[in-house]
Amino acid sequence: RQKYKRRLHEIELQQRVQMERQRISRDLHAHIGAYTTVLIAGAEQIKQKTIDTNVQQSAELVTENAKHIMGTLQETIWVLNNESITVTDFCDRFKFYAKKMMQAFPHVQIQFNEEIKTDTELSPSKALNLFRILQEALQNALKYSNAHLITVCINSNDYINIKLKDDGKGFDQFLLHEGNGLTNMQHRANESGYNFKLTTCSSGTEIELNENKHP
Numbered sequence: 272r273q274k275y276k277r278r279l280h281e282i283e284l285q286q287r288v289q290m291e292r293q294r295i296s297r298d299l300h301a302h303i304g305a306y307t308t309v310l311i312a313g314a315e316q317i318k319q320k321t322i323d324t325n326v327q328q329s330a331e332l333v334t335e336n337a338k339h340i341m342g343t344l345q346e347t348i349w350v351l352n353n354e355s356i357t358v359t360d361f362c363d364r365f366k367f368y369a370k371k372m373m374q375a376f377p378h379v380q381i382q383f384n385e386e387i388k389t390d391t392e393l394s395p396s397k398a399l400n401l402f403r404i405l406q407e408a409l410q411n412a413l414k415y416s417n418a419h420l421i422t423v424c425i426n427s428n429d430y431i432n433i434k435l436k437d438d439g440k441g442f443d444q445f446l447l448h449e450g451n452g453l454t455n456m457q458h459r460a461n462e463s464g465y466n467f468k469l470t471t472c473s474s475g476t477e478i479e480l481n482e483n484k485h486p
Contacts (some may be wrong), residue, residue, distance in 0.1 A: 311337045339435045349400045355392040358427040376413050384424045391427050400459040407452040412437040438475040
């Protein structure tokens with residue numbers, strides 16, 4: 272009887288937590304999402320109504336930043352609405368994000384290689400951390416590498432292995448700890464129980480994430 276009561280209490284607690292997460296998700300969508308949409312619309316109207324180049328550029332910057340906020344919000348809501356996220360769901364979500372990003376870089380191709388033998392479930396916080404790492408790596412590759420091809424490999428069997436590689440120019444080893452979000456990427460990987468590795472040379476850059484089974 273005591274075991275049954277404890278289990279019932281655990282289930283009720285999980286239900287309350289999930290209900291609270293859904294409430295936060297609705298609030299984010301209703302308030303921040305709505306205000307961000309209005310901000311984007313206002314910036315677009317300013318661009319259309321002015322002939323001042325400086326004002327147009329400022330409005331464009333506001334629009335891009337607001338769209339970035341909206342994208343981040345959508346990813347956060349995606350995580351909040353799920354108690355767990357499978358590797359397949361994670362892959363699909365990142366592919367959706369990547370394809371949207373690629374629209375602004377038509378000269379770059381992206382290729383996805385997936386081998387999911389075990390559709391492992393990820394906790395929401397772990398899924399979001401891994402997503403943010405890939406997001407940062409993809410943005411760096413698109414903005415700085417002069418790459419023509421970006422390859423994303425996601426394997427899930429006994430453990431999860433993720434790679435994102437570009438065929439760009441690489442960058443100076445001295446800069447490895449100086450920027451491009453590398454410190455944040457390393458921190459997110461450690462927090463999620465993953466080993467983070469970055470290699471770069473004149474023929475490209477690769478980031479690799481390996482699930483650490485024995486932290």
